[in-house]
Amino acid sequence: MLIEARRVKEHAPDLIEWRADYYEDLQHAENVIALAYDLKAEIGNTPLLFTIRSEAEGGNPIPLTDRELDHLLELICKETPIELIDYELQRDTDAISHIRSISEKNGKLLILSYHNFKSTPSAEELLIILRRAEILGADIGKIAVMPHNLTDVLQLLNATDEAKKLLSIPIATMAMDKMGAISRMAGWIFGSQLIFAVGDKSSAPGQILIEDLRTIMKTMKKYQA
Numbered sequence: 230m231l232i233e234a235r236r237v238k239e240h241a242p243d244l245i246e247w248r249a250d251y252y253e254d255l256q257h258a259e260n261v262i263a264l265a266y267d268l269k270a271e272i273g274n275t276p277l278l279f280t281i282r283s284e285a286e287g288g289n290p291i292p293l294t295d296r297e298l299d300h301l302l303e304l305i306c307k308e309t310p311i312e313l314i315d316y317e318l319q320r321d322t323d324a325i326s327h328i329r330s331i332s333e334k335n336g337k338l339l340i341l342s343y344h345n346f347k348s349t350p351s352a353e354e355l356l357i358i359l360r361r362a363e364i365l366g367a368d369i370g371k372i373a374v375m376p377h378n379l380t381d382v383l384q385l386l387n388a389t390d391e392a393k394k395l396l397s398i399p400i401a402t403m404a405m406d407k408m409g410a411i412s413r414m415a416g417w418i419f420g421s422q423l424i425f426a427v428g429d430k431s432s433a434p435g436q437i438l439i440e441d442l443r444t445i446m447k448t449m450k451k452y453q454a
């Protein structure tokens with residue numbers, strides 16, 4: 230992991246995500262905490278995002294119950310230099326409020342996220358999801374959906390454009406797979422402020438190599454108002 234972190238750091242991303250649902254020793258919190266320190270030592274001042282994606286939302290199965298997961302996140306907030314954590318909006322309001330308060334007390338940014346690997350809800354539903362992230366105190370609201378056609382991709386972009394006008398928090402939105410790749414390249418025009426690119430290994434279908442994304446965005450920015 231440290232070698233991979235070094236390789237990713239060489240691409241100079243704005244932040245690096247640790248998809249800890251793929252970490253094999255998740256049940257030993259002391260090892261997770263130690264690795265968090267080692268990773269931070271490796272990547273220096275690049276902010277580190279700690280994510281445990283649930284199986285229900287496309288993640289790797291983990292050996293922790295919801296309560297154990299919340300406890301681990303508490304420790305991550307209290308005892309590590311990690312700057313951002315991801316928490317899923319599918320969790321109940323009390324659990325989300327608890328993680329919000331712990332993360333806030335410890336100066337960590339909270340991303341409240343929603344992933345749908347099967348389909349794309351309507352733009353209205355997507356907006357409601359992002360609004361819930363805002364109401365629950367997220368620093369960033371995030372949505373990743375699976376499109377089946379370009380109309381689905383347009384729904385996602387439409388919701389992004391609306392959220393940009395209506396919400397006060399930054400948002401990150403993306404449609405996955407090749408069908409949705411345009412949302413990763415052009416989502417920023419509609420108001421998506423964070424995009425996940427491939428530094429070393431991809432973590433979702435349709436992700437673009439960071440160098441390609443930089444070139445594409447640079448060219449677009451040259452002509453886009």
Ligand SMILES: O=C1C[C@@](O)(C(=O)O)C[C@@H](O)[C@@H]1O
Pocket residue numbers: 246248280282315342344371373403405425432433434436
């Ligand atoms: O939420 C996201 C977005 C993502 O699913 C994507 O589609 O790029 C990739 C995940 O690793 C990340 O946590």
